[in-house]
Amino acid sequence: MSDQEPKSANIVPGSMAQVGVTMKYTFLDYLRSRRFLILLTIALIISVLLTFLVAHYRPGSLVGSSATPIDFYSIWWGMFASFLVVLSGVFFGGDAISGEFQNKTGYFTVPNPIRRSSIYVGKFFASFIASTVILLIYLAIAVANGLYYFGASVPYQLGESFLFAWFYLLAVLGFTFMLSSLFKTSAYSQLVSAVLLIIGFGIIQGVIEALANTEPWFILSYGSGIIPNVLSVPYPTTTTRFGITTFAVTIPEGLAIMGIYFIVTAALGLLLFERKEFN
Amino acid sequence: MVSPSINIVDLSKSYGSFTAVSNLNLKIEGAKCVGFLGPNGAGKTTTLKMLTDLIKPSSGQAFINGENVHTHKKAALASVGTLIETPEIYPSLTPREALTMIAEIRGVPRAERRKRIEEAVAEVRMDDWMDKRVGKFSKGMKQRIDIASSLLSDPTILLLDEPSTGLDPRGMSEVRSIVKSLKEKNRLIFMSSHILSEVAEVCDEVAMIDHGKLLVYDTLSNVTTRFSGDQDVVEVGLMRPIDAAVVSGSIASLAGVVSADRVDDRTLRIKFSGGLDVQGRILSDLVGMRIGVVTYKTTGSALEDTYLNLIKATL
Numbered sequence: 027m028s029d030q031e032p033k034s035a036n037i038v039p040g041s042m043a044q045v046g047v048t049m050k051y052t053f054l055d056y057l058r059s060r061r062f063l064i065l066l067t068i069a070l071i072i073s074v075l076l077t078f079l080v081a082h083y084r085p086g087s088l089v090g091s092s093a094t095p096i097d098f099y100s101i102w103w104g105m106f107a108s109f110l111v112v113l114s115g116v117f118f119g120g121d122a123i124s125g126e127f128q129n130k131t132g133y134f135t136v137p138n139p140i141r142r143s144s145i146y147v148g149k150f151f152a153s154f155i156a157s158t159v160i161l162l163i164y165l166a167i168a169v170a171n172g173l174y175y176f177g178a179s180v181p182y183q184l185g186e187s188f189l190f191a192w193f194y195l196l197a198v199l200g201f202t203f204m205l206s207s208l209f210k211t212s213a214y215s216q217l218v219s220a221v222l223l224i225i226g227f228g229i230i231q232g233v234i235e236a237l238a239n240t241e242p243w244f245i246l247s248y249g250s251g252i253i254p255n256v257l258s259v260p261y262p263t264t265t266t267r268f269g270i271t272t273f274a275v276t277i278p279e280g281l282a283i284m285g286i287y288f289i290v291t292a293a294l295g296l297l298l299f300e301r302k303e304f305n
Numbered sequence: 306m307v308s309p310s311i312n313i314v315d316l317s318k319s320y321g322s323f324t325a326v327s328n329l330n331l332k333i334e335g336a337k338c339v340g341f342l343g344p345n346g347a348g349k350t351t352t353l354k355m356l357t358d359l360i361k362p363s364s365g366q367a368f369i370n371g372e373n374v375h376t377h378k379k380a381a382l383a384s385v386g387t388l389i390e391t392p393e394i395y396p397s398l399t400p401r402e403a404l405t406m407i408a409e410i411r412g413v414p415r416a417e418r419r420k421r422i423e424e425a426v427a428e429v430r431m432d433d434w435m436d437k438r439v440g441k442f443s444k445g446m447k448q449r450i451d452i453a454s455s456l457l458s459d460p461t462i463l464l465l466d467e468p469s470t471g472l473d474p475r476g477m478s479e480v481r482s483i484v485k486s487l488k489e490k491n492r493l494i495f496m497s498s499h500i501l502s503e504v505a506e507v508c509d510e511v512a513m514i515d516h517g518k519l520l521v522y523d524t525l526s527n528v529t530t531r532f533s534g535d536q537d538v539v540e541v542g543l544m545r546p547i548d549a550a551v552v553s554g555s556i557a558s559l560a561g562v563v564s565a566d567r568v569d570d571r572t573l574r575i576k577f578s579g580g581l582d583v584q585g586r587i588l589s590d591l592v593g594m595r596i597g598v599v600t601y602k603t604t605g606s607a608l609e610d611t612y613l614n615l616i617k618a619t620l
C-alpha cells in the first residue's frame with residue numbers, strides 16, 4: 027500500500043456501532059439473495075391468489091353485505107400472517123449462524139476487532155428487518171384490498187395483530203437463531219427449524235390439548251394464537267364441549283409466551299455462538 | 306510507535322484425548338517476518354485460530370501487543386490483519402462493499418476509507434473486479450480480496466495462514482512481493498506455510514512446531530546452521546552447458562564446497578559450509594573459471610534439511 031501520505035489511526039468503533047455495520051451489510055446481502063426473492067414471491071402468490079379469489083367469488087363471509095372489515099382482515103391477515111412469520115424466521119434465521127461456519131463467512135468477520143455478540147445481534151436485526159419488509163408488503167396488499175371493499179375503515183385490531191405478529195417474529199427468530207447456533211450445517215438448522223415451527227409445535231400442541239387436556243402454554247405456536255384471535259369479535263375463550271377442551275390463549279399469556287421464548291432462545295443462541303469454534 | 310508483539314504463554318488446545326497444541330510458548334517482537342512451519346496437523350492453524358478468536362484455548366493465554374486476545378479481543382486485534390484459511394465473503398456483496406464493511410468495523414477513518422480500499426484492491430490486482438459480486442469469483446480471486454481485507458486497516462501485525470495456498474504461480478509470486486513490502490513497513494508478520502522456499506525467501510525467523518509442541522524458534526540462519534550441519538546450498542545458472550567432469554572435478558574441489566551436482570546442463574547445485582564468506586568466495590572462483598555464470602542464489606534447501614531433520618526427530 028502507498029506510504030506516500032501518512033494514514034490516520036483507526037479508532038475501533040463501539041460495539042453498538044459495529045452491530046449497525048453488521049446489520050447493514052447482512053441486510054444488503056439478504057435483499058440481494060435468492061431467499062428474499064423466494065419469500066417475496068410466496069407472499070405475493072398468497073396475496074394475488076386471495077385478491078383473485080375474493081374478487082371472483084365474492085364470498086359473503088368476507089365481502090358480503092353482512093361482512094365487516096374485521097371479518098375480512100381476520101381471514102386475509104389472521105390466517106397467513108403467522109405462516110409468513112415462521113417462513114421468514116426459517117429463511118433468514120435458520121442458517122444465520124450455522125452459515126457462518128459452513129460457508130466460512132465467519133472467517134471473514136470474526137477475526138476482526140469485533141465481539142461475536144455484535145455479529146450475532148447485527149445479523150438478528152438484519153433478519154428482523156428483512157422479515158418485516160416481507161410482512162409489510164403482505165399487509166399493504168391486504169389493506170389495499172380492504173380499502174377497496176370497505177373504504178377507509180381499517181379496524182384498530184389489525185394494528186394490534188400486526189404488532190403481535192412482529193413480536194412473534196422476534197420469538198421465532200430467537201428460536202431459529204438458537205438452532206442455527208447449535209448446528210454447523212445450514213441444511214440441518216434450517217430443516218430442524220422448519221419441521222419444529224411449521225409442523226412439530228402444531229402436532230405437540232394438538233396432542234397436549236386433546237390427550238392431556240392441558241393448556242399448552244409452553245408451546246410458541248400456542249402463544250401466536252393471539253395474532254388471529256385479536257381479529258375475532260368477541261375474543262375467543264377456552265371452551266369445553268363433549269369433554270374436549272379447546273384452549274384459547276389470552277393476550278397477556280400470548281405476549282408472555284413469545285417474550286419468554288425470545289429472551290431465553292436468543293440468549294441461549296448467543297451463548298452457543300460465543301462458545302462455538304471454527305475448526 | 307510501540308514495537309508490535311505476539312506473546313503466547315503456555316497455550317494448549319485439546320479435543321478430547323487429542324492434543325492439538327501443547328503448552329506452546331512463543332514470544333515474537335519487532336518488525337520482522339516469522340515463518341511458522343510444521344507438517345499437516347502440527348498445530349499451526351490451531352495456534353493462529355487461537356490468536357484470532359476463531360477457537361478458544363483449553364489453557365494458557367495469547368497476547369497481541371500486550372492485550373489478551375480472549376479477554377480483550379477488540380484491543381488485541383485492533384491493529385492485526387488476518388488471513389486464516391480462505392475466508393468466504395457474503396456472495397452478493399462486491400469487493401468494495403465487503404471491504405467497506407471491514408473498514409467500518411475496524412474504524413478506518415471515513416475520509417480515508419475509499420482511498421485505502423482502492424489501494425488495497427490495487428495491491429492485489431483486483432481493481433477491475435471492484436464492483437462485481439464476489440459470488441462469481443474463483444478461489445484465487447477471493448483469496449486476493451481476503452488479502453486486501455487484511456491490509457485495509459494498515460495493521461502493525463499480520464497473521465497469515467498459508468497465504469499463497471490456492472493461488473496460481475503469478476499470484477503466489479505477488480503474495481511473496483506483498484509480504485516482503487509489508488516487512489519493510491515496520492510490521493510483524495507471522496506466517497504459516499508449507500512452502501519452505503517461500504519462507505526462506507521472505508522470512509527472517511522461523512518457528513517450527515510438531516505434535517503441538519514448539520521445536521525451535523530462531524533466526525533463519527541460526528536455525529539452518531544449528532540443524533543442517535552448517536551447510537547452505539546455492540543454485541548456479543550458466544549461460545552455456547557445462548561438462549560433468551568440470552563439476553565433479555574443479556568445482557567440487559573448491560574450498561568449502563561439500564558437494565556439487567549438475568541439475569541440468571546449465572544449472573548447478575552446490576552445497577557448501579562456512580557461511581557468507583565461503584559463499585562469496587565460491588562465486589568469485591566460479592566467475593574466475595569463466596564458465597558463464599549468469600545467476601547465483603541460495604535455495605531453501607538448507608531450511609528443508611533443517612525441517613526434515615527436526616520433524617524426523619519427533620516422529
